[in-house]
Amino acid sequence: MSEFMETLKPKRLGAEVLARLARERRDGELTWIDGGQQRKILFKAGRPELVIDREGNESGERAHVLAVVRAFATAAVGQCIFEVLGRPLEVRLNLDTLGETLVALACGLRPDQLEAIWAARRAELCEPTAVFDKFAAAVAKVGGATVSAPRAGQSVGALIAGAPIEVQRAWAAMISLGGVKTRPAAQEEPK
Numbered sequence: 001m002s003e004f005m006e007t008l009k010p011k012r013l014g015a016e017v018l019a020r021l022a023r024e025r026r027d028g029e030l031t032w033i034d035g036g037q038q039r040k041i042l043f044k045a046g047r048p049e050l051v052i053d054r055e056g057n058e059s060g061e062r063a064h065v066l067a068v069v070r071a072f073a074t075a076a077v078g079q080c081i082f083e084v085l086g087r088p089l090e091v092r093l094n095l096d097t098l099g100e101t102l103v104a105l106a107c108g109l110r111p112d113q114l115e116a117i118w119a120a121r122r123a124e125l126c127e128p129t130a131v132f133d134k135f136a137a138a139v140a141k142v143g144g145a146t147v148s149a150p151r152a153g154q155s156v157g158a159l160i161a162g163a164p165i166e167v168q169r170a171w172a173a174m175i176s177l178g179g180v181k182t183r184p185a186a187q188e189e190p191k
Helices: 014-023 062-073 097-108 111-121 132-143 156-160 165-177
Strands: 002-007 028-034 037-044 047-052 079-083 125-128 180-183
Touching (some): 014 062, 014 097, 014 165, 047 097, 097 132, 111 165, 125 156, 132 165, 156 165, 165 180
Antiparallel strands (some): 028 037, 037 047, 125 180
């Protein structure tokens, strides 16, 4: 029985799903279906431990698990289903889900991915959250770009206007991981 199902899109990256699993320290199996590909990531206490490909081949190799987690973090298409894990799983890799997600976003988002994210979010309004400073320091350490807290109500479009790719990646990480909260711009009342 699935605990939740999500459709990934530029407004809902895989990174947001990973952040939720890490925060809630979930045990379970995340199935990611993207076109003809299907991959599974098995989690123990919110940490990825094992991946399974479409043919059922399992891998607990650190580099392989990291590659799948980072690819999922930047994914903006496909479906994911999270289910209760039907077997015991031990913690062996000790991977930091949020840390690896941050690396994927701050260092790995391509220009075309950023363009799709900003096209979907440009009009949204921002406000920093209580963890902004903590996340901004982590983003700067990992990706090298420093960002300052947005003004409450500043648009995403204003944040990224003319920004180099490193800064755009930093903002994508801040928004996806919860350092910045966004909301749709208020629509004008009909007169």
